[in-house]
Every structure is written in C-alpha cells, then in structure tokens.
Amino acid sequence: MSKTIRIATRNSPLALWQANFVKAQLLKHHPSLSIDIIGMTTRGDQIIDTPLTKLGGKGLFVKELEKAILENNADIAVHSMKDVGTQCPPGLFISTIMARHNPFDAFVSNDYASLDAMPPNSIVGSCSLRRICQLQKHYPQLQFTPLRGNVNTRLQKLDDQQYDAIILAAAGLERLQLTQRIRVEIPPEICLPAIAQGTIGIECRQSDQRLHEMLAVLSDTDNTICATAERTINARLQGSCQTPIAAYATLQNSPTNHSQQATRTLHLKALVGTPDGRLILSAAQSTTIDADMTIDALLEKATTLGNAVAASLVEQGAAEILATLSTP
Structure with a gap:
C-alpha cells in the first residue's frame, strides 16, 4: 500500500534543497511513496533586519514546522540541525x-583571497556570535558586522559592496551549487564549527512507528554519534544562538593489531x-568506540563524552560567561 508523506520545510532555497534531497533519498528506498513538500515562511524568515540574538534565537526557524506536524498538517520536518534546539516539543x-x-x-569575498589578506578595518559580514567570537580573536584588526537573510541575499549584499567579505557555511554553498564562491574553507583551528553544522535531521511524531521504520534507512550511525556528542554540549550548557558555543566531534580509526574487532x-x-x-575557553577529550557496541551503548558513550567536555568548560568559567550573555 502506498503512503503519502508530507514534508514541512522553510521556503528558502537552501531549506527546499534539503527537503528535496530527503525526498529523493526516501524514494530511492521506497519508490511507491508519494511525497509532498509543504513550504512555509517562518518568523525567522520574515524578520531579516534584526539579529537573531534579539529575536529569540534560531528556534524561530523551526517552531512553525513543528506546529504543522503537531496539528497533522505535515508528517515530518527537515531541518539543518545547527538550527535545532536540544529539546523538541x-x-x-x-x-x-x-x-x-x-x-x-x-x-567568501570578491576582492580578497583569505582573512589574512584583508587590510585593517575591512568589513566582514556575519551574525553568528560563534564565528565572530573566534575570528575576532585571530583577526582583531577586522570589523565584524551583522548579516542576515538567506544565502543568495547575503551574497547579493556582498556583491553590492556592503561588505568586503562574508562568512557562510560551506555546506550551504555546496548544496546550492555555489562552490565557486568559496575562496577558502576556514580550518577548525581558526573557527570551530557550529554544533551539528552540515547535518540534516528529520523530525516527526513519536507515535508514528511506521514512519520511523521508513526513515531508518536514511540514518547515519557515525554522524548520529558525533551529533549526539556535540548536541550534549548545548544541552549541558543550555546554549542558543545567543551564546558563542562551538563543538566538533570526529570518529577516527584506531590501530587494530589484526584484531577482528x-x-x-x-x-x-x-x-x-x-x-x-x-x-575563549576550550576543552577536548576522547573515548574509544568498539565495533560490537549497540546503538544505545554508542549514544550513551557519546553523551558521556559530551557531558565531560561540557563539565571541563564549566570548570574553566563557561557558566559565568553564559550568565553574562543571558542577562538583559
């Protein structure tokens, strides 16, 4: 029996790309499905002249999508996971x-090859406190100013010479076939990524077991582990876009000494x-992942690691920084 799945998504070009990507991946595994994409304009999309920090954060991009699912006007929502809070409704x-x-x-710049090549007082556009926090440390001679709008809007502002350069997520440019606009990727040693940056997540009702089973084929275990570790940082520190928090998890092969495991x-x-x-306070830790561990055990390990790294940041004074930022 065929089933129709309704995907709620923002109407921006990048969000629509993500929804269509999920649709295409689902149809590869379930060709009998009928999939409708429901584009929506969120409050975060409507108000583009005010920094997100003054509007209540990136949750503005997902609330309407979640409401559509809860009211049974959609079955799933496709998100950029860096926009998703630590708790769902x-x-x-x-x-x-x-x-x-x-x-x-x-x-991204039309005039300069890198941040290092920019002269003092050059204007760099970004509304991300995470990016500004890190880049101001390395480039105190540059001016970082607010930049809102979807990817194409931001690029147009650059082309209109409102900025000397802008900072964007590489994944968004690649998805929109705008890779040629990237002058250079910024290494994590200079700018650690946002939590779950580059990751697409799918939200749905907990009660829809059949839908869970259909979506399972799209799940990536390795990235689920990494995203869980990173998102645990946000959960422990109660982070939002008003807090300059970054985290980056990686899985690397270990020497096996010819072991089967x-x-x-x-x-x-x-x-x-x-x-x-x-x-800037930083912390890093590692843990070992065994090949025969269950997914629940893997996620528990990732959560434990995330809590340990967050605890290290708290010991260094992260709570005091975050308390200051949350004060009106």
Whole structure:
C-alpha cells in the first residue's frame, strides 16, 4: 500500500534543497511513496533586519514546522540541525540524523583571497556570535558586522559592496551549487564549527512507528554519534544562538593489531567565548568506540563524552560567561 508523506520545510532555497534531497533519498528506498513538500515562511524568515540574538534565537526557524506536524498538517520536518534546539516539543523527536556534509565555514569575498589578506578595518559580514567570537580573536584588526537573510541575499549584499567579505557555511554553498564562491574553507583551528553544522535531521511524531521504520534507512550511525556528542554540549550548557558555543566531534580509526574487532576513537572539542573574542575557553577529550557496541551503548558513550567536555568548560568559567550573555 502506498503512503503519502508530507514534508514541512522553510521556503528558502537552501531549506527546499534539503527537503528535496530527503525526498529523493526516501524514494530511492521506497519508490511507491508519494511525497509532498509543504513550504512555509517562518518568523525567522520574515524578520531579516534584526539579529537573531534579539529575536529569540534560531528556534524561530523551526517552531512553525513543528506546529504543522503537531496539528497533522505535515508528517515530518527537515531541518539543518545547527538550527535545532536540544529539546523538541512533547510528542515530537529527531528520528533521523543523516550523513554529515561539509561541517566547516567558508570565507567568501570578491576582492580578497583569505582573512589574512584583508587590510585593517575591512568589513566582514556575519551574525553568528560563534564565528565572530573566534575570528575576532585571530583577526582583531577586522570589523565584524551583522548579516542576515538567506544565502543568495547575503551574497547579493556582498556583491553590492556592503561588505568586503562574508562568512557562510560551506555546506550551504555546496548544496546550492555555489562552490565557486568559496575562496577558502576556514580550518577548525581558526573557527570551530557550529554544533551539528552540515547535518540534516528529520523530525516527526513519536507515535508514528511506521514512519520511523521508513526513515531508518536514511540514518547515519557515525554522524548520529558525533551529533549526539556535540548536541550534549548545548544541552549541558543550555546554549542558543545567543551564546558563542562551538563543538566538533570526529570518529577516527584506531590501530587494530589484526584484531577482528576494530576500535575507533571519538574525539570531541568544544569552546565557549565572549562575543568580543577576548576570552575563549576550550576543552577536548576522547573515548574509544568498539565495533560490537549497540546503538544505545554508542549514544550513551557519546553523551558521556559530551557531558565531560561540557563539565571541563564549566570548570574553566563557561557558566559565568553564559550568565553574562543571558542577562538583559
């Protein structure tokens, strides 16, 4: 029996790309499905002249989509996971985390090859406190100013010479076939990525078991582990776009000594900083992942690692920084 799945998504070009990507992947595995894409304009899309920090954060991009699912006007919502908070509304959950695309930030400029090549007082556009925090530390001679709008809007502002350069997520540019606009990727040593950056997640009703089973084929275990470790940082520190928090987890092969049971190492690095970049706290830890571990055990390991790294940041004074930022 065929089934229709209704995908709720924002109407921006990038969000629509993500929804159509999920649709195409689902149809590869379930060709008898009928899939409708429901484009929506969220409050975060409507108000583009005010920094997200003053509007209540990136949750503005997902609330309307979640409401559509809860009211049975949609079955799933496709999200960029860096926009998703640590807790879903009652009755909903992130059922599927897909394989990660490029997690890094991109330097985009019509005049300069890199941040290092920019003269003092050059204007760099970004509304991400995470990016500004880190980049101001390394490039205090540059001016970082707010930049809102979808990817094409931001690029147009650059082309209109409102900025000397802008910083965007590399994954978004790649998905929109705008890779040629990337002058250079910014390495994580300079700008650690946002939590779950480059990751597409699918949210749905907890009660829809049949839908969970259909979506399971799109899940990527490795990235689910990494995203869980990173998102645990946000959960422990109660992070939002008002808090300059970054985290990046990777899974690397470990020497096996010809053992049949290969082991890997889960690395996690995270940081918290003041918006001006004058104080940045960082922490990093690792844990071993065994090949025969169940998914529940793997996620427990990832959560434990995330909590340990977050605790290290708290010991260094992260709570004081975050308390200052949350004060009106």
